[in-house]
Amino acid sequence: MNNEARPVAAPGSPVRGSRSGQPIMVLFDLLSRRWAMGVLWNLSDGSRTFRDLQERCGSASPSVLNTRLKELRSVGLVEKAHDGYALTVSGRDLFQHLEPLGDWAMEWVPSLDAGRDS
Amino acid sequence: MNNEARPVAAPGSPVRGSRSGQPIMVLFDLLSRRWAMGVLWNLSDGSRTFRDLQERCGSASPSVLNTRLKELRSVGLVEKAHDGYALTVSGRDLFQHLEPLGDWAMEWVPSLDAGRDS
DNA sequence: TCGTATTGCTACGAATATCGTAGCGTACGG
DNA sequence: CCGTACGCTACGATATTCGTAGCAATACGA
Numbered sequence: 001m002n003n004e005a006r007p008v009a010a011p012g013s014p015v016r017g018s019r020s021g022q023p024i025m026v027l028f029d030l031l032s033r034r035w036a037m038g039v040l041w042n043l044s045d046g047s048r049t050f051r052d053l054q055e056r057c058g059s060a061s062p063s064v065l066n067t068r069l070k071e072l073r074s075v076g077l078v079e080k081a082h083d084g085y086a087l088t089v090s091g092r093d094l095f096q097h098l099e100p101l102g103d104w105a106m107e108w109v110p111s112l113d114a115g116r117d118s
Numbered sequence: 119m120n121n122e123a124r125p126v127a128a129p130g131s132p133v134r135g136s137r138s139g140q141p142i143m144v145l146f147d148l149l150s151r152r153w154a155m156g157v158l159w160n161l162s163d164g165s166r167t168f169r170d171l172q173e174r175c176g177s178a179s180p181s182v183l184n185t186r187l188k189e190l191r192s193v194g195l196v197e198k199a200h201d202g203y204a205l206t207v208s209g210r211d212l213f214q215h216l217e218p219l220g221d222w223a224m225e226w227v228p229s230l231d232a233g234r235d236s
Numbered sequence: 237t238c239g240t241a242t243t244g245c246t247a248c249g250a251a252t253a254t255c256g257t258a259g260c261g262t263a264c265g266g
Numbered sequence: 267c268c269g270t271a272c273g274c275t276a277c278g279a280t281a282t283t284c285g286t287a288g289c290a291a292t293a294c295g296a
Contacts, residue, residue, distance in 0.1 A: 006253090008230070023223035025176070026230075028155045034254065037146045050273050058143070061255050066274060075230055084273095090226065097218045104215055105141035108208065112126070112144075112193060124282095152283065168244050179284050184245060202243095 005070040006033075030075065035060050035068050037098065040087065043078065044095045047086035123188040124151075148193065153178050153186050155216065158205065161196065162213045165204035 008030050031037050035057045042048060042056045054065055069085060072078035077091040087095060126148050149155050153175050160166060160174045172183055187203060190196035195209040205213060 023227040024159060024220045025156065026227055027219060027223040028159070032150045032152060032155060034150060037150060038143065041142065041146070049271090051271075059256090061257085062274065063256095063276085064254055067253095090229070094222060094226070097222055100215045101145060102142045104212060105145040108212070109141040109144055111208070167242090169242080177285095179286085180245065181247085181285095182283055185283095 005067055005074060008071055008075050030071065033068060033071070034064055036072065039065070039068055039072060039085075040077065040091065040095055040098060041102075043085060043087045043091070044099070047081040047084045049084040053085065123185055123192060126189055126193050148189065151186060151189070152182055154190065157183070157186055157190060157203075158195065158209065158213055158216060159220075161203060161205045161209070162217070165199040165202045167202035171203065 008026070038057045038060075039053060042053055048056070050062075050065070050069075054060055054062060057065065069078060072091075073080070076088055077094060078085055079088045079091075080086075126144070156175045156178075157171060160171055166174070168180075168183070168187075172178055172180060175183065187196060190209075191198070194206055195212060196203055197206045197209075198204075
């Protein structure tokens with residue numbers, strides 16, 4: 001199959017090219033997988049079902065979504081709740097550091113149009 | 119060719135599945151491309167040459183690196199300096215929101231080993 | 237002027253990741 | 267039963283990334 005959860009981290013050993021094994025690169029490696037951040041973001045305000053999550057992530061394919069969920073669960077950022085998936089304590093902790101990006105993005109995005117042509 | 123800079127954003131229109139067009143999703147879409155965050159991170163403490171960046175990014179292939187650089191430049195986060203590449207003002211601004219992740223990662227990574235087997 | 241080193245970058249086939257769609261098995265309500 | 271929603275798997279088609287080779291331009295010393 002193609003949607004196996006790729007190993008995450010093992011800091012100090014090369015993962016997806018993060019040869020340095022620096023913690024931040026391990027984290028970037030994880031977060032830069034498709035929809036990883038989107039899942040954290042969408043779980044931030046409460047637990048959601050698999051299919052709900054799917055919609056909110058631009059109809060991401062179930063295989064990738066499931067893969068991301070496995071990975072995020074394997075590193076203890078996400079867990080299963082009786083009513084779907086939810087952030088763990090450290091998941092919420094990480095989200096707090098992601099949250100400011102939301103405000104930043106809202107100021108940044110308009111400046112994109114500025115340089116877009118007409 | 120394969121290493122064309124993919125369009126970034128156009129908030130409101132679907133990009134790589136970010137159907138919502140929410141600014142944060144536009145940003146996530148950009149940042150989750152391979153090495154995007156790594157480039158920002160490695161440029162944070164001064165300008166670097168193309169090849170220097172390459173090394174620091176786990177020997178990322180030149181094609182991807184160049185593609186990322188094009189994209190990051192096209193959205194005004196990175197610019198060419200006489201001695202390589204450097205963050206722009208808003209690039210540094212964004213980095214400030216990324217930086218706390220470094221500390222977080224250093225506390226988080228050890229907890230990964232804990233649950234890794236024996 | 238001739239190496240030769242370094243730099244920025246392109247080319248391109250092979251390897252991976254992601255998408256899109258179909259569909260299975262379970263649980264629940266009517 | 268029947269319909270619906272759920273979590274999730276299967277799998278071929280696409281898209282992205284890797285790995286390696288190599289070229290043009292610049293800089294440096296011999």
